[in-house]
Amino acid sequence: MPPESFRWRLVEDKFRNLLEGYGFAELRLALLEPTELFARSIGGETDIVEKEMYTFLDRSDRSLTLRPEGTASVVRAYNQYSLGKISEINKLYYVGPMFRYERPQKGRYRQFNQLGAEVFGETSFYQDAETLVMLAQFFHALSVKGVELHLNSLGCEACRPAFRDHLKAYLDERQEALCGDCRRRMAENPLRALDCKNPQCREAVADAPLINDALCDGCRQHFIGLCGLLEDAGVDYQVNPKLVRGLDYYTRTTFEFLAGDLGAQNAVAAGGRYDRLVEELGGKATPAFGFAIGFERLMMLVGSSVTPLASPFxxxxxxxxxxxxxxxxxxxxxxxxxxxxxxxxxxxxxxxxxxxxxxxxxxxxxxxxxxxxxxxxxxxxxxxxxxxxxxxxxxxxxxxxxxxxxx
RNA sequence: GUGGGUAUAGCUCAGUUGGUUAGAGCGCAGGAUUGUGGCUCCUGAGGCCGAGGGUUCAAAUCCCUUUACCCACCCCA
Missing domain, CATH: 3.40.50.800 (Anticodon-binding domain)
Structure with missing residues (x-):
């Protein structure tokens, strides 16, 4: 509603201009996708897929879902239209509503908007850095203060399995101390226990092995390279070895921009690298990096610094x-x-x-x-x-x- | 899915141990010199007290039900 709607459009325009300056092109996405797409991309064991999707049957008994996030749809479009053949590197962005069946609260809505972007075809950590710096520039341009960049690497298929087993062994010894969710997730994704908010779990995990120490050479160099570029660009960040995202498709770099002013829902933007997903969804093996910004959360931070409409003359x-x-x-x-x-x-x-x-x-x-x-x-x-x-x-x-x- | 809170004028909220025509501030409209704004003053409009049921001589107030919103857990953007 006005005057909010004016401020929203102003911020959205800034986002579009910035990204188009970096060579991104807009992708207009489907709101509705086959349920399976999300189950396969986000991960069947994740909360999003298990209990937060608006899923229903259409007239032909196909299971459809109102998209809970954008990446899966972008990847589907990327594969369906063979964008990788048109040009080696594709930079795409999107703007629009997402749907998750959750209890609403401050900064969390069942229908919310995301500003998101994905880059396909680039392995270099320079790409990770470019995207993160671009985000930092975006926040700066909006005079948003107090956002912290938290960074981690989740490794790749070469080093993560070994670490996963290592961590699992560690957790097995402390099973009694873990909450039900963590115990249940142990088999599929023990990493999730690392960022569980349950105080008991936190204690149990305090001395857990960290992925940083288990990265293979490739992942380590990727991560170190990224950190170096961020420092050169003057972007502050902190490494958080326990940062594990709730979506299964991430590899190597993952990050969150956190804002203290937002209350409990403090992630204003998040994303990371997902080098395997395109292939898993039936495409040619293609590395990728992406992020999404919570539009509503961003607007809470922007405050009144963005000027509303000008007065008539x-x-x-x-x-x-x-x-x-x-x-x-x-x-x-x-x-x-x-x-x-x-x-x-x-x-x-x-x-x-x-x-x-x-x-x-x-x-x-x-x-x-x-x-x-x-x-x-x-x-x-x-x-x-x-x-x-x-x-x-x-x-x-x-x-x-x-x-x-x-x- | 779990827990807590709120619901009264356009907005932000008062409203006592149940008591008769439900209040304030801001906003809105009109007026205080006939055709000149901001400040001040006066006046006015505007409420089924979220909805439904119950207790009572009497309910905004007490009880039950319901809906919506908010906050937190959880999860994530």
Whole structure:
């Protein structure tokens, strides 16, 4: 709703401009996808898939789901249209609503909007760095303060399995201390125990083996390289070895931008690298890196620093029916270019119309009534200096246009 | 899915141990010199007290049910 909607569009425009500057192109995504797509990409054991999706059957008994996130749809589109053949590297972004069946609370809604982007075909850690710096630039451009970048590497198929077994062995010894969820997830994804919020789990996991120590050479160099580039770019970050994302497709780099001001739902943007997903969804093996920003959460941080709409420039004040008829075409003509005039269609007193003009914050008020008609000139009042000048009735339109362009 | 909270004027909220025409501030409308705004003053409009049921001589107030929203757990953007 206004005035929020104006601020939203302003922020969205900034996002589009920034990303298009970095060579991203917009992808308009399907809202509805086969349920299986999400089960396969996000992971069958994740909470999103287990209990947070809006899933239903269509008339042919196919199971469809309102998308809970964007990456899976982007990857499907990437594969379906063979984007990888058109150009080696593809940079795509999207904007739109996502749906998750959760209990709403501050910063969490069942229908929420994401600004997201994905890069396909680039393995280099330079890509990770470019994207992260770009995000930092975005927050900076919006004067958003207090966001922290948390960073981790989850390894790849070469080193993660070994680490997973290692961690599992560690957790097995402490099974009794873990919460039900963690115990249940042990088989599929023991890593999740690392960022469980349950105090008992936290304690049990305090001395758990860390993935950083178990990375293979390739992953280690990737991570170190990324960190170095971030430092060179002056982007502050902290490594959080226990950062594990709730989506199964991530490999190597994962990150979250956290904001303290958001309450419990403090992740304003998150993402990472997913080098295996394209292939798993039936495409050619393609490395990829992506992120999503929670639009609503971002807007909570942006506050009032983004200016809402500008005030109209001049209030047209007609006194009497004839004056209204005379000013109406001018009103239409001037607003055709930009929103510069206001005009009340009701017969109101000069006093109340001026009051309204003041509230609207206009710079000029143009008064036309019986007196003006008899003199052939309208009164133009500068609302700040209270100076009044006269303008011939037959050149009102161009005179106002000149005034507008002078400012 | 679990727990807590709120619901009264357009907005933010008061409303005592149940008591008769339900209040304030802000906003809105009109007026205080006939055709000149901001400040001030006066006046006015606007409420089925979220919905449904119950207790009572009497319910915004107590009880039950329900809906919506909020906050937290969880999860994530």
């Amino acid at each position: 001049v209030a047209l004040i007609p006194l009497g029916e004839e004056a209204l008829r005379r000013l109406f075409p001018i009103h239409l003509e001037l607003n055709c270019q930009a929103a510069v005039t206001t005009l009340s269609f009701q017969q109101k007193s000069l006093k109340s119309q001026l009051k309204k003009a003041d509230k609207d914050g206009v710079t000029y008020a143009l008064i036309v009534g019986p007196d003006e008609f008899s003199q052939g000139e309208a009164i133009c009042r500068n609302m700040r200096t209270k100076e009044q000048t006269k303008i011939p009735l037959n050149r009102l339109g161009e005179a106002l246009r000149e005034l507008y362009h002078e400012c």
